Amino acid sequence: MQKHHKERVILYIGRIVYEKGLERLVNIFESALISSEVSDCYKLKVIGKIDDEEYYSQILNMVENSDILKGRVIFENEKSGEDYYSEIIRSQLVVLPTREEGLPNILGDCYYCNTLFLTTKGAKADHIINNKIFFSDNDNLSLKESMIEILNNSDNYYNNFDKIYNSDYIIDSDSFFNEVINKAIRQ
Template sequence: MKVLHFSWEYPPSIVGGLGRHVYYLTKYLARLGADISVITTSLGEVSEEVIDGVKVYRVNPFTLRSSNFITWVLNFNYLMLTKAIDLSKKEGKPDIIHVHDWLTAYTGITLKHVLKVPLIATIHSTEIGRRGGIWTEDQKIIHDWEWRVTYEAWKVIVCSDYMMREVSRVFMLLPEKIIKIPNAIELEDIETSSPGSGFKEKYALPHEKIIMFVGRLVYEKGLDLLIEAFNILVNKSKRDDIKLVIAGDGPMREYLISMVYKYGLENKVYFTGRIDDNELFSLMKVSYVGVFPSRYEPFGIAVLEAMACGLPVIVPNYGGPNEVVEHGVEGFKVFLNPCEIAERIAQLLDNVDLRNSMSVNARKKIRNLYTWDKIARFTLGIYRSVLKEVSKRDWKHLWEVKALS
C-alpha cells in the first residue's frame, strides 16, 4: 500500500505537536510494511531523504514581499501539489492521500480529484477551538478550508471524543465519517533518555521540587494560570521548596516573563526555551509534577510524555487530556482557576506516597494504551477499509457525470 502524507512541518523542523505526530505515525506505518512518503516544507534541510524508512520530500516556499500567512500557505501548497504530481508520474500514484489540518488541504483536495485517489484528513484542532470563535478575514479563510477538507475527505480522523464532538458540530459531519484514533508516544526515546548525575541542578536547587510545564507559549496553553497558581504557593503559602520550570517557546514569552517579575518570582521560575527530546524527557524524569492548564487541548502529547516519564499530571476537567487521566489515579483534573491548581499541586507536594502511587499508575497506563505501534496498526486498518469501500464505487469526475447525463 502506497500512502502519501502532507504536513507543513516534519523533523527536524518542528513547531508543535502536529509535526511530531506525523513523524511517529509515518515511521511506524513504514515499519508495518506500508510504502510511506511525506511532502513537507523546508527550512534549509535537504530536498529529499529517507528518515526511518519514510521517503521525505521538501519544498522551499518562495520568499514573498507579502507577510500574509494565508499567501505563504497557498504558496507552499502550490509547490507541494507540483511535487506530488511529479512523483505520481515517476513512481505511480498513491493509494491513499492523507493530509493533516487545513494547511495542506488545498493540495490534498486537488490531488484527490486529479488522481482519483481517496483523501483522508486528520484534524488536530480547529480555528474556532483555538481562537474561541472566528473574528478576522484570515480566520474565515482558515475555517472555510477546514470545512472543505472535512467535506472532501473519505474519512476524518480526530484524536479524542472531545474532538469528535467539536468537528461534528463545527463542520456538520455525520458521526460515521469521523474516526477517533488517539495520539501516542515513542517509548524507545523516553526509555533511552537518562538524566545523569547532577542533571537536576541545571534547573533547580537540591531541595527544590520541580513543577514542570511543557508546550508552546500561547494563550490557549494557559501558562498564565499556572504562574498565578505558583505565585499563590510561593508568596501566599510561603513555600520555598519548589521551582517552576517552563519548557517551550512562543509569542507570549515576554508577557509571561513580565508576570514572573511582577510577582517577584524571577529566582523561582526557569524558562528553558525550546529543548530537544532527550533533554526534555530527562527533565521530566527529575521533575515532581507536570501541570498542563490548557484552555483548549484536543489531546496533548506532552501529557502522555510526562506520564510515561512517571510524572503525576494536573490537567483540565475537559478536553482531550480529561479522557486520558483518571482523577486521583494518575493525576488530578481541575477547573481552570489558579487557586484549585495551587491546591492540587500542594496536595502532591505534601503527600509523597500519593505522588509515587500516581507515578507508577501513569507509567503503566501509557505503556498499555498509547504506543505508536498500536496507533499505526489501527490507522493501517482504516486505510484498508477505505480502499475496500472505494473499490465498490464507480468514481467519476464531476464533468464525466455531467457528460453522461
C-alpha cells in the same frame, strides 16, 4: 512508604501561547508561595517554543516585577530528544494549565517517564486520568488546590502512580513508545 527522588521542580513544557494557560500557572505558583501552601524551595521551570511573543513578554514582566517569583521561575528554550525527557524525569510535577486543547501529547511522555502530570478539564484527557485531583476543573482555584495537594503528598501519589492514569489507554494509543520501552526493559 517509598521516597521518590525528584527535583523540587514544577515543570511547564510546551508551546507558549494563551490557550495553554501559562500565566495561570505563574499566578498560582506565586499565590501558593505567598500563602506558604507550597515550600519556597520549589522552582517553576518553563520550557517551550514561544509562539506568541506578546503573551510571553507579559509573563516575563509578571516574573520580573515580583520579588517572590524572581529566581524561582526559570525560562529555557524548547528541548527535544534526551534533553526533553530528562527534564520530565527529573521534575516533581508537570503541569499543563490549558484552557482548551485536545489530548496533550505530554501526558503519555510523563506516564512513560514516571512523572506526575496535572492538567485541567480544558484538555481532552478524561478517559486517561483516573484520579480527579490530576484533572482539575478549568479554573485557577481548582488548579491551585490540585497542585498544592499533589506537591504536599507527592510520595503517596508516586507510590500509587499506576492507579492515577489509565495505562491501557496510554499503551494502546502509543504502541510505538510502549514497544521501545519494552525492548529497553528486556535488554
